[in-house]
Amino acid sequence: MGGDIGKLIDSLASEFEQQADGIRVEATQKGSYRETLNATTSAVQAGNPPAIAQIFEIGTQLAIDSGVFAPVEDIIPEDRVNFDNYLDSVLNYYRIDGTLHSMPFNSSNAIFYYNKDAFESAGLDPEAPPTTFQGVLDASTELTDAGAVDTGTTWPNHSWFVEQWLAEQNQTLVNNENGRAGRATEAHFESEASKTVFDWWANLHGEGQYLNPGIEAWSEAQQAFLTQKTGLLGYSTSSIAPMTEGARNNGFELGTMRLPTPGGQRQGVVIGGASLWTPKSLDSAKQDAAGEFLAWLTEPAQQKRWHTNTGYFPVREEAITQLEDEGFYDENPNFRTAIDQLRETEDSPATRGALMGTFTKARTIVEEGYVSMIQNDDRSVDDVLGDIDAQVEDALAGYNQKVN
Numbered sequence: 001m002g003g004d005i006g007k008l009i010d011s012l013a014s015e016f017e018q019q020a021d022g023i024r025v026e027a028t029q030k031g032s033y034r035e036t037l038n039a040t041t042s043a044v045q046a047g048n049p050p051a052i053a054q055i056f057e058i059g060t061q062l063a064i065d066s067g068v069f070a071p072v073e074d075i076i077p078e079d080r081v082n083f084d085n086y087l088d089s090v091l092n093y094y095r096i097d098g099t100l101h102s103m104p105f106n107s108s109n110a111i112f113y114y115n116k117d118a119f120e121s122a123g124l125d126p127e128a129p130p131t132t133f134q135g136v137l138d139a140s141t142e143l144t145d146a147g148a149v150d151t152g153t154t155w156p157n158h159s160w161f162v163e164q165w166l167a168e169q170n171q172t173l174v175n176n177e178n179g180r181a182g183r184a185t186e187a188h189f190e191s192e193a194s195k196t197v198f199d200w201w202a203n204l205h206g207e208g209q210y211l212n213p214g215i216e217a218w219s220e221a222q223q224a225f226l227t228q229k230t231g232l233l234g235y236s237t238s239s240i241a242p243m244t245e246g247a248r249n250n251g252f253e254l255g256t257m258r259l260p261t262p263g264g265q266r267q268g269v270v271i272g273g274a275s276l277w278t279p280k281s282l283d284s285a286k287q288d289a290a291g292e293f294l295a296w297l298t299e300p301a302q303q304k305r306w307h308t309n310t311g312y313f314p315v316r317e318e319a320i321t322q323l324e325d326e327g328f329y330d331e332n333p334n335f336r337t338a339i340d341q342l343r344e345t346e347d348s349p350a351t352r353g354a355l356m357g358t359f360t361k362a363r364t365i366v367e368e369g370y371v372s373m374i375q376n377d378d379r380s381v382d383d384v385l386g387d388i389d390a391q392v393e394d395a396l397a398g399y400n401q402k403v404n
Ligand SMILES: O=P(O)(O)OC[C@H](O)CO
Pocket: 033, 056, 057, 058, 106, 107, 108, 109, 160, 236, 237, 238, 271, 272, 273, 274
């Protein structure tokens, strides 16, 4: 994690050092989540893993299969940290077959941000943002017709959003209860739920209402929204604080809204972000030190600071209750959206999220599939989804053969 968020991590680490008895924390940054996963995998292979590795949620199966990491509940016994106080939806992601593997730390959801001033100038109610796919297209059309923005909406071409939209329709990404009841062998990109998402996304683009910032192009999407080229932005909750400031600096008021869905019943969303892993090979002094730091990081005081300076969830219920009592959400309602969205999520294999050892590859296949869909007029949605499905299944078969 770089930029301001990296500085926040550094300051948390040095605050911890000041109150810990002789424990030193050296925080190093390895780039994006993908780069951090690669750096961790290389360090593991070289027999020199870090005491704590931040691994994004989709690296969970790979980390387990590496056999290198100790379950966090062994590092921090329950009498030191009561996991009953942690958010269920977060624990449900990282607890597999009854074992909590890693320490939830920076947990997020996908939400939409919108420009309240642009809504107002287009005659839209800034307090009633769209909730459905059709609503996003309609609002986008109103915004561009009124000349408030160039294009209605943007979000990074990132498989994460597709994954969320399938979960909202209670559709698993892969078989075997999303890879949680056994190894995933089949992909579900040809499902009706998936077709609904890609039909809408391709149509939004065809109507000139989706600005495609590029594959996993988070900052390009953010810039397009902050410079008021678009009125809506799909993004992570991780950035509510900086996005609020960015909107203010660009002269508009920020709104947040739940992820739009096709309509009908919402099943909910899958937790995103990353968690913290500790290798079992650490000597016991280092393992205890890592446990102390992980426990301290998720104490309510630190979680409140983390949440209010970013937008990542506080992973403990007490932190949310304290912020509610202090009136934080009344004063900062944009932070409330993701908490409500998470609380309304119904637990199911779809909302627990998929486990695939080859998840990073699956994401690339989905993202490249979308590009081929919008760049080639002769490629139908069905045709592209068939390809995505086949490629993800090939990747799963190759991986499963290696680990079995
Ligand atoms: O940007 P983050 O940290 O909310 O993470 C988003 C995705 O979950 C990454 O896989």
